[in-house]
Amino acid sequence: MLRPMMLSIYSFNMENMIPEHKKATMIALKKAASLLEKVTKMTEDEQYCVDIIQQVRAVQGLLSSAQSTLLKNHFSCCFKSALSTNNKKREEEMIGELMRIFNLSNKK
Secondary structure: OOOOOOOOOOOOOOOOOOHHHHHHHHHHHHHHHHHHHHHHHHHHOOOOHHHHHHHHHHHHHHHHHHHHHHHHHHHHHHHHHHHOOOOHHHHHHHHHHHHHHHHHHOOO
């Protein structure tokens, strides 16, 4: 099920993304986009269901990889930076953000 794009409730932008995290994320997202086009074509052509399912799982795996890399980057940059400011409001916002991510990841 597709979920609507969620905009951040926080007014912060991503801080400098770690170059290797950005590269890995971009590769995974571009591969997923390309593969999703293939899956769409396979479905239009009414190819064998199991083959389509296998490709859908591959897209999901690529998206999961991108998500994991983004989360790792978030902990390494944004979260770490927020905690080092000694700004209690910002710290609470970051904890709330992590709880939101945790809750989203547990929804099926």
